[in-house]
Structures are given as C-alpha cells and as structure tokens.
Amino acid sequence: MPGAAERGAELREQMEAFVARLRGGGGRPRSEDTARHTLALLRKIIAHGHWGSAGELMELIRAEGRRMAAAQPSETTVGNMVRRVLKVIREEYGRLRGRSEESDQQESLHKLLTSGGLNEDFNTSYPTLKANVIEAINELLIELEGTTDNIAMQALEHIHSNEVIMTIGYSRTVEAFLKEAARKRKFQVIVAECAPFCQGHEMAVRLSKENIETTVMSDAAIFAVMSRVNKVIIGTKTILANGALIAVSGTHTLALAAKHHSTPLIVCAPMFKLSPQFPNEEDSFHKFVSPQEVLPFTEGEILAKINVHCPVFDYVPPELITLFISNIGGNAPSYIYRLMSELYHPDDYEL
Amino acid sequence: MSTDDLIEAFRAQLRDDPDVASAVAAIRALLGFLKRDRGETIQGLRSSLLDAIETLSRVDSSVAVSSGGELFLRFISLTSLEYSDYSKCKEIMIERGEIFLRKVSLSRNKIAKLCHPFIRDGARILTHAYSRVVLRVLEAAVESKKRFSVYVTESQPDQAGQKMAKALRKLDIPVTVILDAAVGYIMEKVDLVLVGAEGVVESGGIINKIGTNQIAVCAKAQNKPFYVVAESFKFVRLFPLNQQDVPDKFKYKADTLKTSQNLTEEHPWIDYTSPSLITLLFTDLGVLTPSAVSDELIKLYL
Numbered sequence: 001m002p003g004a005a006e007r008g009a010e011l012r013e014q015m016e017a018f019v020a021r022l023r024g025g026g027g028r029p030r031s032e033d034t035a036r037h038t039l040a041l042l043r044k045i046i047a048h049g050h051w052g053s054a055g056e057l058m059e060l061i062r063a064e065g066r067r068m069a070a071a072q073p074s075e076t077t078v079g080n081m082v083r084r085v086l087k088v089i090r091e092e093y094g095r096l097r098g099r100s101e102e103s104d105q106q107e108s109l110h111k112l113l114t115s116g117g118l119n120e121d122f123n124t125s126y127p128t129l130k131a132n133v134i135e136a137i138n139e140l141l142i143e144l145e146g147t148t149d150n151i152a153m154q155a156l157e158h159i160h161s162n163e164v165i166m167t168i169g170y171s172r173t174v175e176a177f178l179k180e181a182a183r184k185r186k187f188q189v190i191v192a193e194c195a196p197f198c199q200g201h202e203m204a205v206r207l208s209k210e211n212i213e214t215t216v217m218s219d220a221a222i223f224a225v226m227s228r229v230n231k232v233i234i235g236t237k238t239i240l241a242n243g244a245l246i247a248v249s250g251t252h253t254l255a256l257a258a259k260h261h262s263t264p265l266i267v268c269a270p271m272f273k274l275s276p277q278f279p280n281e282e283d284s285f286h287k288f289v290s291p292q293e294v295l296p297f298t299e300g301e302i303l304a305k306i307n308v309h310c311p312v313f314d315y316v317p318p319e320l321i322t323l324f325i326s327n328i329g330g331n332a333p334s335y336i337y338r339l340m341s342e343l344y345h346p347d348d349y350e351l
Numbered sequence: 352m353s354t355d356d357l358i359e360a361f362r363a364q365l366r367d368d369p370d371v372a373s374a375v376a377a378i379r380a381l382l383g384f385l386k387r388d389r390g391e392t393i394q395g396l397r398s399s400l401l402d403a404i405e406t407l408s409r410v411d412s413s414v415a416v417s418s419g420g421e422l423f424l425r426f427i428s429l430t431s432l433e434y435s436d437y438s439k440c441k442e443i444m445i446e447r448g449e450i451f452l453r454k455v456s457l458s459r460n461k462i463a464k465l466c467h468p469f470i471r472d473g474a475r476i477l478t479h480a481y482s483r484v485v486l487r488v489l490e491a492a493v494e495s496k497k498r499f500s501v502y503v504t505e506s507q508p509d510q511a512g513q514k515m516a517k518a519l520r521k522l523d524i525p526v527t528v529i530l531d532a533a534v535g536y537i538m539e540k541v542d543l544v545l546v547g548a549e550g551v552v553e554s555g556g557i558i559n560k561i562g563t564n565q566i567a568v569c570a571k572a573q574n575k576p577f578y579v580v581a582e583s584f585k586f587v588r589l590f591p592l593n594q595q596d597v598p599d600k601f602k603y604k605a606d607t608l609k610t611s612q613n614l615t616e617e618h619p620w621i622d623y624t625s626p627s628l629i630t631l632l633f634t635d636l637g638v639l640t641p642s643a644v645s646d647e648l649i650k651l652y653l
Binding site for chain 2: 241242243278280334335336337338346349
C-alpha cells in the first residue's frame with residue numbers, strides 16, 4: 001500500500017530529525033517540549049508501525065526508545081516518556097485480559113509467595129489494544145500540558161508575605177510559581193546568576209516585569225547572603241530514583257549553603273522529570289560543553305598550559321532537599337520510590 | 352516427621368550446599384516437613400509448623416532462620432485463604448513452595464546484576480566479615496572487567512574475614528585484611544562500603560555481624576556511601592529502636608542461650624545498624640532506599 005510506505009518513510013524521517021536534534025544538543029530545549037515530541041513520535045510509531053501483539057509493540061518501542069535515549073543521555077525526559085508508554089501498554093493489555101490493575105504489576109514479597117509461576121507473555125493480540133493505547137497516550141499529553149499550571153497553583157501555600165526567596169539560573173517552572181504567588185503576595189527574590197551562561201539575568205528580567213523586587217548576585221556570594229534568605233526554590237533537569245537531583249551547575253553549592261543555615265530547599269519539578277535511574281558511577285548524566293564560556297579562546301597562551309572544563313549539570317544528594325513540589329502535590333525525597341513505582345514498571349527501568 | 356529428622360534434613364541442606372543461605376535451607380527443610388505431614392486440617396498444619404520452626408531455631412538461632420520460618424508461615428496462611436479444601440490446598444502449597452525456592456535461588460544473581468554498576472573502575476571497597484551475597488556481587492564486577500581492590504575486616508571472634516579474603520583471592524581480587532579496630536583509620540582511603548545483612552528490619556535498618564554499626568557510623572562521618580546487599584526473604588518484622596531492642600535469641604548462638612547462666616557476660620554476635628546510616632539497599636526486589644523497605648513488608652504482611 002503506497003499510503004503505508006509513505007507514512008513509514010515520513011515517520012523514519014521524523015525520527016531521524018528528532019535524534020539528530022537531540023544529539024546536536026544546541027540551544028536549551030524545554031523539557032516539556034522534548035517530552036511532548038517524544039510522546040507524539042511514539043504515538044505515530046504505535047499507529048503506523050508493524051506489530052501484532054503487545055509483546056512486539058513493547059519491543060519496538062523499547063528499541064526506538066533506546067536509540068533516542070542514547071542520542072543524548074542527559075536528556076532523561078525521553079527515556080521517562082518511553083517508560084511511561086511501556087507502562088501504559090502493560091496496563092491496557094492487563095485490562096483487556098481482565099486482570100485487576102494492582103496484581104502482577106510490581107515485584108514484591110507477596111507476589112513471590114503467591115504467584116503460580118506464570119509470567120505475562122503479552123502474546124495474545126487484541127484488536128482494540130491499539131486504540132486504547134493511543135487514547136491513553138492522548139491523556140498523557142493532556143496531563144503534560146497542565147503540569148506547570150498545577151505546580152504554580154500550589155505557590156500560595158508556600159510563599160508568604162515579606163519573604164526573601166532565593167533561586168538560581170532560569171527555570172520556567174519556578175518563574176510560573178513565583179509569578180502566581182506575586183499576584184497575591186509581596187516578597188523579594190534574589191537570583192544567583194549561575195555562571196558561565198548567566199541565565200539568572202534572564203530570570204531576573206522576567207520576574208521584575210511582574211513587579212517582583214528582584215536582586216541578581218554572583219554565585220560566589222550565595223553563602224554570604226544565605227543568612228537573610230527564608231526559602232530557596234529551584235527547578236531541576238532530572239529527579240533520580242533515590243530523590244537526588246541533576247540540576248544546573250551551581251545548585252549543589254546553593255543546597256549546601258541552605259543546609260548550613262537550615263533554610264528549606266524546595267524543588268519545583270513536574271513528574272515527567274522523575275527518572276528511575278540511580279546515580280551509579282557510570283556518570284552518564286554529565287554533559288560538557290565548550291569551555292569557551294569559562295575561558296575564551298582568545299586567551300590562547302594560557303589555554304595551551306591548562307585544562308578547562310565546562311560542565312552543565314550538578315548532582316545534589318537527597319539529604320539536602322526538603323520538599324519536592326510537582327504536579328501531583330508536595331512530597332518528601334524519601335517518598336520518591338513510591339511515586340516511581342506508580343509511574344513505571346520495574347522491568348522497564350533498564351531500557 | 353520427627354524433630355530429629357527435621358533437624359537432620361536442615362543440617363544436610365547446609366552440608367550439601369555450603370553456599371546456600373540458611374533461610375533457604377530452613378524453608379527447604381520446612382517444605383519437606385510439609386510434604387510428609389499427615390495432618391488433615393490447616394490448624395493442625397500450622398501448629399506443627401510452629402513447632403518445627405521452634406526446633407530449627409534451637410539449632411541455628413540466627414535472624415535469617417527466623418525470617419525464613421515466618422515467611423513460610425505467611426505463605427501457608429495466604430494459600431489457605433484461597434483454597435478451603437485441604438488436600439487441594441496442600442497440593443498448591445507444595446507446588447508454590449517449589450516455585451518460590453526456584454525463584455529465590457536466582458535472587459543472588461539478580462542482586463549482583465543490580466549492584467555491580469555501582470562499583471567504579473579503580474574503586475576501593477570496604478567489606479565486613481563473610482557474606483556470600485557480597486562475594487557474588489564482587490564476582491559479577493570482576494566478570495564485567497572492572498579493576499578494584501578490597502579491604503576486609505578480620506571480624507572477630509570467629510575471624511570470618513579471613514574466610515572472605517581467601518575466597519576473594521581465588522577470584523584474583525587484591526585483598527587486604529584489616530583489624531576491626533582499624534576501620535576508622537582506613538575509611539579515608541575507601542570509596543564505598545559494601546556489606547551483606549543477616550536480617551533487614553522494618554525501618555530499613557539491618558542486623559548483621561557485630562562491628563557493622565561501627566563501620567556505618569565511620570562511613571557516615573566521612574561521607575562514604577554505605578551499601579547493603581540482601582535477598583528479600585531476609586526482611587523481618589522487627590522494629591528495634593536501639594541495640595537493646597534486638598531480641599536476645601538473635602544476639603547469641605543457640606548453644607550459648609541454652610547453657611549460659613548470665614547472658615550479659617556473653618559477647619553478642621550481631622548488632623543493629625540504623626537506616627539513617629544506610630545509603631541504598633540492593634535486593635532482588637530492586638534497588639531500595641531504606642524508607643521503601645517498610646512498604647515491601649506491609650505489602651506482604653497486611
């Protein structure tokens with residue numbers, strides 16, 4: 001059928017373009033956009049791909065997911081969305097089989113003792129599976145749209161009048177959070193500029209447009225100013241399975257200073273940033289960019305004698321974090337394992 | 352099946368396969384007991400099993416045997432809830448028991464697969480006493496071509512650390528045996544601490560060979576990650592708040608409990624490490640933070 005072949009070729013092309021864009025790594029894509037693109041691509045694969053049973057579909061998604069995730073390991077939202085889709089497929093399959101949702105999902109001591117030894121083989125084919133899965137993915141997309149608003153809605157509970165809030169760099173989620181609170185409360189914000197890209201400047205400009213009293217300061221002054229700060233509110237790139245963060249470089253310093261002064265550290269991040277990976281020593285989350293920002297190439301003489309690095313991300317351990325505010329509410333870092341078991345299936349942690 | 356036969360079956364399990372965990376040997380012996388049981392009712396079965404578990408803990412009073420026994424009892428209760436006809440119930444129990452034992456024999460490999468990525472190339476690892484699970488993890492790390500060196504504490508009073516060192520040398524891993532008292536000294540050189548556990552308690556803490564608590568405190572003081580590897584059948588329904596709360600029957604060997612006049616003069620064999628000192632637990636149910644352990648136990652027992 002010419003229609004199918006055409007669609008197949010078009011899908012191929014879109015996949016290649018997406019992978020190339022991920023690998024290129026230029027600019028600073030919004031995590032939400034990456035997540036939306038990934039979901040849209042996966043939906044196309046489900047709609048037009050060649051698969052017969054749920055098992056084959058999962059294999060297909062897994063293979064494509066592995067390719068996309070390998071293109072840019074620090075872009076963890078891609079992998080997260082693939083895992084969400086795999087969980088959706090399992091759930092829909094289970095529902096069609098007539099199983100209740102709770103059983104068979106998680107490994108547990110209970111399951112070890114009571115199972116009859118039959119493993120789900122996902123080989124029966126159901127004609128309505130495709131439609132059900134696509135519908136569930138559409139629901140996921142709708143959920144994605146609303147994440148920033150859901151987080152911002154909780155702002156009034158956490159920010160009170162005449163407080164001094166500190167943040168670092170430019171996070172769109174934190175921007176929405178602070179803007180929502182500013183509608184009803186008067187408070188001050190101190191923004192650490194977050195060298196070498198100095199995105200804190202952009203954040204400060206946007207906040208001051210909303211008539212929030214903003215101060216920009218250098219990263220070196222974080223500790224000095226911390227004694228005056230009531231709360232630290234930051235965004236993050238990824239939340240790891242043990243409750244730790246992979247956030248913009250400079251966040252660990254901020255977190256340590258906050259811990260020292262017993263200032264609460266609040267992380268605003270939507271649930272699609274939660275990744276089931278642990279911070280093992282594979283160091284696959286690191287991303288280094290051109291050291292041009294740190295020491296420009298014009299300083300040729302010095303450059304010949306030294307090594308210059310420009311890492312983009314920082315690791316923040318879970319003990320330094322007080323609260324996670326996500327689109328499903330506020331949670332402590334020690335509760336992350338539970339949220340993870342609701343979003344992903346253990347067999348999918350390793351794509 | 353008489354008590355002597357049961358004890359003999361248990362001892363035979365431990366003899367034939369020195370690598371088997373004592374909890375698994377206990378469960379196998381209990382399954383054999385179940386197969387030979389002549390009772391006609393669930394109540395009768397339950398009470399004879401309780402006696403059997405009591406007998407086994409008189410032979411080996413460790414936490415592992417106790418947790419294995421309790422797991423088996425739970426297994427019986429869960430199965431008997433589903434089938435009211437006794438003979439059918441018994442058939443299903445035996446079938447599920449075999450499946451459980453098969454799954455459990457794979458648990459060490461699962462744990463090794465989860466844990467070895469956390470060992471970086473060039474790492475220096477500190478471990479305590481003799482743990483077969485830790486041995487398996489280090490074996491897996493060697494198989495994935497990582498180079499690392501290990502410090503083992505001598506672990507008095509039975510010098511279990513020497514046994515561990517011997518086993519590690521067979522795997523061509525550079526090993527150094529250190530005194531138990533030298534842990535504070537060596538901690539600055541070490542990259543991570545990896546220990547096994549005899550029991551994992553509800554709070555996410557562990558019960559392990561005496562000396563583990565010290566190592567955990569030193570590791571915390573110097574910011575070194577403290578990893579625990581344990582199979583899921585070691586989860587027990589205890590919630591000790593301090594060392595005193597751990598029952599005496601676990602602290603001392605079975606013979607000591609029988610013969611000693613004054614337990615306070617005996618040296619305990621185990622101690623309790625609190626969950627705040629533990630970074631991560633590697634189990635066959637996945638990588639867990641200490642707070643996730645109680646969730647697993649609740650799912651089973653409630």
